[in-house]
Amino acid sequence: MTDTPTTAPANTPPPTTTNPPPLDRAFYTWSTFFSILTNTAPPAHRTAYFLAKDTLNEARDCARCEESKAFLFAYSPVIRFLKHNIDLLDGSGSAQATISTSNVFCRRCGPDGNASGGFDPETGIKLCANEFRNRGHLEDTLAHEMVHAYDHLRFKLDPYDLRHAACMEIRASTLSGECRWAREFFTRGQWGVTRQLQECVRRRAVLSVRNRPACKGEAQAEAVVDEVWGGCFGDTRPFDEIYR
Incomplete structure (x- = not known):
């Protein structure tokens, strides 16, 4: 984060x-x-x-x-x-x-x-x-x-814009490898098997947006992440695909 x-x-x-x-x-x-x-x-x-x-x-x-x-x-x-x-x-x-x-x-x-x-x-x-x-x-x-x-x-991007901030966190958590299954399982106690990557990325993005001064709470953070999720999670540039 x-x-x-x-x-x-x-x-x-x-x-x-x-x-x-x-x-x-x-x-x-x-x-x-x-x-x-x-x-x-x-x-x-x-x-x-x-x-x-x-x-x-x-x-x-x-x-x-x-x-x-x-x-x-x-x-x-x-x-x-x-x-x-x-x-x-x-x-x-x-x-x-x-x-x-x-x-x-x-x-x-x-x-x-x-x-x-x-x-x-x-x-x-x-x-x-x-x-x-x-x-x-x-x-x-x-x-x-x-x-x-x-x-x-x-x-x-403007990091003070909540939609931009959400997209930045979605992409960074997806492409950095920090949400891969082994990292989640062994260091964070997240033991889910299906859709583990998506749940990790969403959780970290919501937390990041919620901590922004302009965010008014958990509900707004979740709504902003949902709004940009499709385009940002699927955007793997500069990689051809999710590398790690």
Whole structure:
């Protein structure tokens, strides 16, 4: 899922979601960890625990993210294909018209866990280094945001228009691979067999639209997704078909 784009100077890395506070180890303990596992920790303790953990491990997480990012741009078929097709959309070589390792930034994000990355037309892609389970999860997130970048350049979409936002999320969730059956089954506890892809894409699109400031609630989000579903789910550009 992508973050809503924010205004920032061109060609500057997006800032971290929160400024690192002084590390409070009072919550970063085994007792807090086990209370989180057993779902007995108060919400404030849970938030404080993950904030302390992510702050302590920020350098390690970002280094691991940078290493995976470089590997994916060099060897991942889906990332290389998306980069090639983004490059074909504009021959100017401007930072706004290309996606590469230079404008994909690994950062520590807040402990809310609502997003693992975001695309900003002015600055590029932010990857939340503290949110990734493994390289495959990072690859799905990067592919998702690169589909957003492709759509921004190819179709000139307005991310603040709910219909455009719904279409962007439908396409990105469909084409990135994050809704493939194995990802849903093993990491999200979604065990459906029939129409699993469509249900995952629809669920994620509704959630994204619902979180937009202009959306008035769940019913409107569902209506907007239904309105654009047919054309957007069937549009697999730049792929010939759903790749993953």
